Structure formats: C-alpha cells, structure tokens
Amino acid sequence: QQQVKQSPQSLIVQKGGISIINCAYENTAFDYFPWYQQFPGKGPALLIAIRPDVSEKKEGRFTISFNKSAKQFSLHIMDSQPGDSATYFCAASNPYSGAGSYQLTFGKGTKLSVIP
Amino acid sequence: GAGVSQSPRYKVAKRGQDVALRCDPISGHVSLFWYQQALGQGPEFLTYFQNEAQLDKSGLPSDRFFAERPEGSVSTLKIQRTQQEDSAVYLCASSSTSGGTYEQYFGPGTRLTVT
Numbered sequence: 087q088q089q090v091k092q093s094p095q096s097l098i099v100q101k102g103g104i105s106i107i108n109c110a111y112e113n114t115a116f117d118y119f120p121w122y123q124q125f126p127g128k129g130p131a132l133l134i135a136i137r138p139d140v141s142e143k144k145e146g147r148f149t150i151s152f153n154k155s156a157k158q159f160s161l162h163i164m165d166s167q168p169g170d171s172a173t174y175f176c177a178a179s180n181p182y183s184g185a186g187s188y189q190l191t192f193g194k195g196t197k198l199s200v201i202p
Numbered sequence: 203g204a205g206v207s208q209s210p211r212y213k214v215a216k217r218g219q220d221v222a223l224r225c226d227p228i229s230g231h232v233s234l235f236w237y238q239q240a241l242g243q244g245p246e247f248l249t250y251f252q253n254e255a256q257l258d259k260s261g262l263p264s265d266r267f268f269a270e271r272p273e274g275s276v277s278t279l280k281i282q283r284t285q286q287e288d289s290a291v292y293l294c295a296s297s298s299t300s301g302g303t304y305e306q307y308f309g310p311g312t313r314l315t316v317t
Contacts (some may be wrong), residue, residue, distance in 0.1 A: 092244075128310055128311075130245065177244075190237075195244050
C-alpha cells in the first residue's frame with residue numbers, strides 16, 4: 087500500500103519557469119509534510135516542510151501548497167534554475183500526535199531537469 | 203557543525219557475506235533512523251532509535267537485518283548472509299525532536315552492492 091503518491095515521475099522545465107510537483111496521501115493521521123531534494127550520490131536534503139494547520143508556506147523560491155480536505159500537497163519552484171536539477175521527494179509522518187510515528191513515508195520521487 | 207556521516211560510502215559484498223554499516227549522527231541528536239533506498243525509488247523506513255532504545259523495527263525486511271545504538275550515539279546496521287535483493291543505498295538520518303521540531307537530516311548513504 088503506497089501511502090504517499092507523487093507525480094509526475096519526471097519533469098522538464100525551461101530556465102525561469104515554474105516547476106510543480108504534486109503529492110497525495112491516504113493516512114489522515116499524517117501531520118508533518120516535508121520535501122527533500124536529492125542530488126546523485128548524495129543523501130536527501132530537507133528543503134521545506136509544512137503542517138496541516140496552514141495552507142501555504144514559502145521559503146525563497148520554494149512554496150508548499152497544502153489542501154487538507156483533498157489530502158494533497160504540492161511543491162512549487164519559482165524561477166527554476168539549472169542548479170535545481172535533482173530528484174525531489176515528498177514525505178509524510180505524524181510526530182505531533184500523542185502516540186505519533188516519527189518515521190517518514192516517502193513518495194517515489196520526481197526527477198526535475200531544468201534546461202537553459 | 204558536522205552533519206550526519208556514514209561509512210563506508212561504498213561496500214561490495216559477495217552473496218552470503220555479513221556486512222556492517224556505520225552511522226555517526228549529528229552531535230546531541232536523540233533520534234536516529236535507518237532507511238533503505240532502492241535504485242530510482244524513495245527511501246523506505248527500516249528502524250528507529252531514541253537514544254539507545256530501538257523503538258521501532260517494523261521496517262526491517264528480515265531477521266538478517268539487525269541494528270544497534272549501544273551508547274545512544276553511533277549506530278551500526280548489520281546485514282547477515284547478504285542477498286542480491288539487499289543491494290541498495292542505506293541512509294541514516296538523525297533528528298533532535300526537541301522543541302517540537304522533527305526535521306530529519308540525512309547522511310550521504312552507503313551504497314551496498316551484493317554480487
């Protein structure tokens with residue numbers, strides 16, 4: 087059972103464009119939703135995270151939009167640059183509930199290529 | 203400060219051999235996680251420690267996999283009698299889980315290839 091579904095699998099965006107990656111989750115107990123960026127040969131690096139009490143969070147060029155009723159969240163990368171070319175993973179966990187689980191459940195990843 | 207470090211970075215094992223993978227978490231981080239990442243996939247949870255206590259090992263795929271963190275800092279993931287399906291990148295992450303923050307910081311991983 088895949089608890090976090092991520093799309094698209096791959097994405098090609100022109101430099102300066104907006105990259106949009108979507109995730110949907112099934113477990114309504116999830117209350118923490120981070121996005122990670124991974125370059126080849128490196129470990130995942132935390133980009134930005136959101137909790138379900140807000141609908142949007144922005145940090146620099148990166149924005150998470152969150153729709154609790156639809157159980158969906160997305161990552162928007164504004165003014166995409168060739169250096170943003172990497173694989174992006176959404177994830178979810180429920181550390182904030184009383185008997186919460188700290189383990190992250192990841193999506194399958196989106197390979198982003200930003201072309202000049 | 204230093205991030206999460208893992209060693210070795212690459213390990214080649216013949217099928218049937220035992221391997222040990224080491225993780226040095228960020229100093230002071232109480233929580234430590236192991237994940238397995240197959241090629242082209244997202245990381246999958248293996249096990250979780252809070253200090254020296256292994257609180258969740260539900261993701262360990264078989265009894266050939268064993269993890270320990272005896273002094274609440276460095277952790278070792280051991281795989282006995284390796285099989286080809288064990289080939290993957292093994293990632294370690296640590297988290298402070300203090301002050302209501304739960305960010306997990308990952309190491310570079312150990313790429314295990316079983317031949």
